[in-house]
Amino acid sequence: MVASFSRIGPALAALVVTAGMFTACSSSGDVQPQIPLAAVNEVLFLTDQQNSNLRFDNGAVYVKGGVRGIIVVRQNANTYLAFERNCPYQPQDTCARVKVEPFLRLYDPCCNSQFSLQGQPQGGPASRALRQYSTALSGNTLTITN
Template sequence: MTSKHWPLLLALLAILASACKDSSNSPIIPNVPVNAQLAVNSQLYPELRQDGGFAYLPEGYKGIIVIRQNANYYTAFERACPFDPTNDCEVEMDPSRLFLTDPCCGSQFNLQGGVIGGPAIQGLRQYKTSLVGATLYITN
């Protein structure tokens, strides 16, 4: 390689290296093992008997919110906001029951975990769910 090609090569390497950097200054939500189950018909979770109903579980980093999308499909999300998972708040169902919110930063998420407002730019961390009979299994 001739010396006139070195500046071009170095420029290309600099571009590639900068493309790999995380442009977000947000802290990372720690990965914790999740292996939970709940009976969706249990008296402990009466909200899960209707579409849009929800329940809070203690598992996960800051807890999990389970949302009934329909009778056969439930979603489960980490309650730590991706904007600042180290704050003292937990993502919760808004009183309108139309979206989720982080009361600390004001970020808002739809019931599928996607960002709809606030400073967060990433959606909520979603856990895997599997409904077998009346038992919902939640894992990562």
């Protein structure tokens, strides 16, 4: 291999070696596993008593569906966000389930990751946002899909 480097010149040889080092580093075991995929098609009736927290901005409720459940957060009367409860940091851990701290934040007590009510990481080891599902509001009916 040294003979081939001598023919391409020292600057290009250094570039090839450096690129190889970055490739070797990126293939290490540091890559976090992905959250499994699950079909989501849930319907919420906002007038139901169990969804009463969604009558207030930044209110949240737990809903069935997804991998480990779904958290729905009301941003305002016309905008609702839906997130997978499976924490993106080490999602295979049996305790990797995001919870709601009412009107403040979302968090995973297992790894101590914290997320904004918009699903963005704010603290702890998680560096990826919560998986977000699509929402569609029609009257008092909210549909959550992926």
